[in-house]
Amino acid sequence: VRGGADDPLVSHRREVTVVFIDLRGFTAFAETAEPEEVMGVLREYHARMGALVLASEGTLERFTGDGMMIFFNDPVIVPDAVERAVRMTVAMRDGVDELAARWRKRGHELHAGLGIAQGYATIGAIGFEGRLDYGAIGTVTNLAFRLCAEAATGQILISQGVYAAAGALIDAE
Numbered sequence: 001v002r003g004g005a006d007d008p009l010v011s012h013r014r015e016v017t018v019v020f021i022d023l024r025g026f027t028a029f030a031e032t033a034e035p036e037e038v039m040g041v042l043r044e045y046h047a048r049m050g051a052l053v054l055a056s057e058g059t060l061e062r063f064t065g066d067g068m069m070i071f072f073n074d075p076v077i078v079p080d081a082v083e084r085a086v087r088m089t090v091a092m093r094d095g096v097d098e099l100a101a102r103w104r105k106r107g108h109e110l111h112a113g114l115g116i117a118q119g120y121a122t123i124g125a126i127g128f129e130g131r132l133d134y135g136a137i138g139t140v141t142n143l144a145f146r147l148c149a150e151a152a153t154g155q156i157l158i159s160q161g162v163y164a165a166a167g168a169l170i171d172a173e
Contacts (some may be wrong), residue, residue: 009125024110029109037108053088082165115158116147117140119159121137122137
């Protein structure tokens with residue numbers, strides 16, 4: 001990968017805010033539901049969450065089936081990365097709640113858990129010739145993932161850094 005100083009694929013380090021979202025109950029659902037139903041639920045979910053990512057100017061790093069990793073402040077630099085991440089994450093939780101009401105009518109119990117962390121990540125092209133992805137790696141991504149994994153149904157867990165930076169945006173326990 002070649003590029004100038006402004007090429008986002010060149011390896012660099014930047015402070016980012018990372019969000020993970022994961023559907024609870026999806027693995028069991030995917031093993032028992034018809035393939036068309038599984039993929040239909042994923043399409044609904046990805047469409048709703050993807051629209052929120054785009055509207056918030058986040059970077060969708062990857063899909064992990066029913067999970068997603070999004071980060072803010074690279075390659076699009078934003079002065080309010082934490083605020084955007086928090087607002088988007090709340091909208092994601094609410095969006096999944098709306099979708100879950102529809103899915104429940106079809107006999108599926110699916111809900112979201114979410115995590116947000118802020119810190120420095122190494123960012124750039126990851127992969128090999130023929131298949132390069134744009135990604136962020138580091139402690140901040142691991143922390144956001146772990147917070148998401150520990151979140152209860154409908155819960156958003158945040159790091160101390162996010163709590164400190166978000167100020168009045170957050171009503172936390």
